[in-house]
Amino acid sequence: MSTETKALNFLEHIIEEDLANGLSKDKLRFRFPPEPNGYLHIGHTKAIGISFGLGEKYNAPVNLRFDDTNPAKEEQEYVDAIKEDVSWLGYKWAEELYSSDYFQELYDWAVLLIKEGKAYVDSQSSEAMAEQKGTPTQPGIDGPYRNRTVEENIELFAKMKAGECNEGEHILRAKIDMQHPNMLMRDPIMYRVLKKHHHRTANDWCIYPMYDWTHGESDYIEQISHSLCSLEFKPHRELYDWFKEQVFGFAKNKYPMLPKQREFARLNLNYTIMSKRKLLKLLEEGVVSGWDDPRMPTISGLRRRGYTPQAIRKFVETVGVAKRENIIDVSLLEFCIREDLNKKADRVMAVLNPIKLIITNYPEDKEEWLEAENNQEDDSAGYRKVPFSRELYIEKEDFKEAAGSKFFRLTLGGEVRLKNAYIIKAERVVKDAKGNVTEVHCTYSEDTEKKVKGTLHWVSIKHAIKVEVREYDRLFTDEAPDSHTDKDFMDFINPNSLKIIEAFVEPSLTKAKIGEQFQFQRLGYFNVDKDSTSQKLVFNKTVGLRDSWAKVKPKENNNLQKQPQQNKRSAIEQIKSYGKKYDRMQDQQREKAKAEIQELAKNVTYEDLEPLFGTAVKKTGTRLITMISLGVLLDNGLQKNDAINDFISKALNDKNELLVAEASALK
RNA sequence: UGGCCUAUGGUGUAACUGGUAACACGUUGGUUUUUGGUACCAAAGAGUCUAGGUUCGAAACCUAGUGGGCCAACCA
Numbered sequence: 001m002s003t004e005t006k007a008l009n010f011l012e013h014i015i016e017e018d019l020a021n022g023l024s025k026d027k028l029r030f031r032f033p034p035e036p037n038g039y040l041h042i043g044h045t046k047a048i049g050i051s052f053g054l055g056e057k058y059n060a061p062v063n064l065r066f067d068d069t070n071p072a073k074e075e076q077e078y079v080d081a082i083k084e085d086v087s088w089l090g091y092k093w094a095e096e097l098y099s100s101d102y103f104q105e106l107y108d109w110a111v112l113l114i115k116e117g118k119a120y121v122d123s124q125s126s127e128a129m130a131e132q133k134g135t136p137t138q139p140g141i142d143g144p145y146r147n148r149t150v151e152e153n154i155e156l157f158a159k160m161k162a163g164e165c166n167e168g169e170h171i172l173r174a175k176i177d178m179q180h181p182n183m184l185m186r187d188p189i190m191y192r193v194l195k196k197h198h199h200r201t202a203n204d205w206c207i208y209p210m211y212d213w214t215h216g217e218s219d220y221i222e223q224i225s226h227s228l229c230s231l232e233f234k235p236h237r238e239l240y241d242w243f244k245e246q247v248f249g250f251a252k253n254k255y256p257m258l259p260k261q262r263e264f265a266r267l268n269l270n271y272t273i274m275s276k277r278k279l280l281k282l283l284e285e286g287v288v289s290g291w292d293d294p295r296m297p298t299i300s301g302l303r304r305r306g307y308t309p310q311a312i313r314k315f316v317e318t319v320g321v322a323k324r325e326n327i328i329d330v331s332l333l334e335f336c337i338r339e340d341l342n343k344k345a346d347r348v349m350a351v352l353n354p355i356k357l358i359i360t361n362y363p364e365d366k367e368e369w370l371e372a373e374n375n376q377e378d379d380s381a382g383y384r385k386v387p388f389s390r391e392l393y394i395e396k397e398d399f400k401e402a403a404g405s406k407f408f409r410l411t412l413g414g415e416v417r418l419k420n421a422y423i424i425k426a427e428r429v430v431k432d433a434k435g436n437v438t439e440v441h442c443t444y445s446e447d448t449e450k451k452v453k454g455t456l457h458w459v460s461i462k463h464a465i466k467v468e469v470r471e472y473d474r475l476f477t478d479e480a481p482d483s484h485t486d487k488d489f490m491d492f493i494n495p496n497s498l499k500i501i502e503a504f505v506e507p508s509l510t511k512a513k514i515g516e517q518f519q520f521q522r523l524g525y526f527n528v529d530k531d532s533t534s535q536k537l538v539f540n541k542t543v544g545l546r547d548s549w550a551k552v553k554p555k556e557n558n559n560l561q562k563q564p565q566q567n568k569r570s571a572i573e574q575i576k577s578y579g580k581k582y583d584r585m586q587d588q589q590r591e592k593a594k595a596e597i598q599e600l601a602k603n604v605t606y607e608d609l610e611p612l613f614g615t616a617v618k619k620t621g622t623r624l625i626t627m628i629s630l631g632v633l634l635d636n637g638l639q640k641n642d643a644i645n646d647f648i649s650k651a652l653n654d655k656n657e658l659l660v661a662e663a664s665a666l667k
Numbered sequence: 668u669g670g671c672c673u674a675u676g677g678u679g680u681a682a683c684u685g686g687u688a689a690c691a692c693g694u695u696g697g698u699u700u701u702u703g704g705u706a707c708c709a710a711a712g713a714g715u716c717u718a719g720g721u722u723c724g725a726a727a728c729c730u731a732g733u734g735g736g737c738c739a740a741c742c743a
Contacts, residue, residue, distance in 0.1 A: 347702075
């Protein structure tokens, strides 16, 4: 395998280090712990890929654990969907587990914690508790129930469990430190009363453990070696470790290994959203047809759209893992699916926007079944027959009465090849009253050896089958629809994200099955949607082919390029960033940079600039940009002082000519 | 007016734990081509947020600053 030469990511480094420090390889164990409160999306595939990928790499078990501690939001439907999606991606979990499996053990440990004086029942309103908790910048204060006796706590907790309390009346919290700088350590809640039906434990419980109390302990019970989660759980790690150590005291003989939580940056894709809540809103508002709408970033949506597990796994692998926030360009996802489908999808011919083509020298009653290669990338794909006749459809875009030399397609008097068939020459056009071309009349030649610039796809009108094609565009018009403070993500919905087209395809497609994938030649990859019936096939456009012709064509919306982050920085910061390279620039570049620095320097104060006077001698670039900025300040009336004179005279003696020149100008 | 995380081409990830920035996508040219696809070749693009320091040597280590992110749900 070539993976051996591949650089390790930071998680693999941690594992390698643990292994080197004596952790036995057969102790490695991972888990993927979704909450069954929604469908999995492309963001989850990263977490899945990391944990299951590590499992494959180290040949270690990976559990699928449903974090089902909140019966208010969780449903069996989601459990089933999650299992289907993970399996579809091609991963096999060692065990299917549920946090709810551990409710009893967790409860027993909670009682032990109470006995040790490390947990207590609080009976205040949530508002009162929130107030005592303080804020990130202010410490909290102890509540009035913090020092209840162990006996009282035991009794109350038993009552909570027995169903004798109402929701909100009492909760159990850990007794840690209300002044702790980490807010999660300020006596976190462990249990709340919830009189709800649970999808697995039904009505057995009316108290439910909170995430922090459940998650780490579930890892511990399952003896997970490395518990990997996304960055926002970093502050939880301290609490994770605290609970873990308490419980270790109760169960170290049964469960000897302490798990280790590590965090990575989650996946973000531009032009889409990942939040389950917001995805649900798209559904409820009828923007999309369901969780598996092909425009959705859900795994089920991608699947229906025609994405393959291999492409998604490749994508996740390519994206990598690190700890910094990232936004990945959808073009990478598109690259991955094209790469995969290019090797796998059979090519066929389909015309989406037809114009009629009549071959005047081809007999009216004649038809030929010509041989066509299914996939030139795959020798085993074989050949099929496609019917040819006098009247064909070609793509409207493929004909222009007259065009420049860059247009390789059909023009009046021009010649072009029909894929798998003959070379034709356009002779004349028929137009309607408005002047639109309705028919192109051609002649054909059986000499197929001839070199012509363009090759067109086509379909015989008599034999074509009519199908529905659904063409998708991105769901949002903004690159980061949910990152605006002043606007709602719903404001950026692309009204044209779905286009339904009546198209014509070659007859070999009659027997196409749901889910089957094709390349419509010169157009893109398409699959058969589940909405297809025996009467009518429905195709989804998965992704278009790369189209370098589209780039040659005049473009419309070239505005709104991304603003580099630099522009948000202060003037002095921007000037400083020139410092690094200024002395290495070429003359022309340097002049431009100088002009910009001088412009920026208008917004710089002496206080901004002074610290730079001490810049090390070797950092000529920084001294140069400082000198230039200083010049602007002096021009604007700044008086010279000792520090300035000193800085200038030192520069005058420098060996760099540029610096000497700039300094002399200020002398 | 706290704590924690983070900063490498346009995007994402690397750099054998200190030896002079690589890979992929994207971009731009070109070759091949019965897909303006694929494949192949080539090029441009960062000197590693800023400043100071340690060192013969720093993207990496230290200090300070700046930018970005996370933390105040009886959610996970």
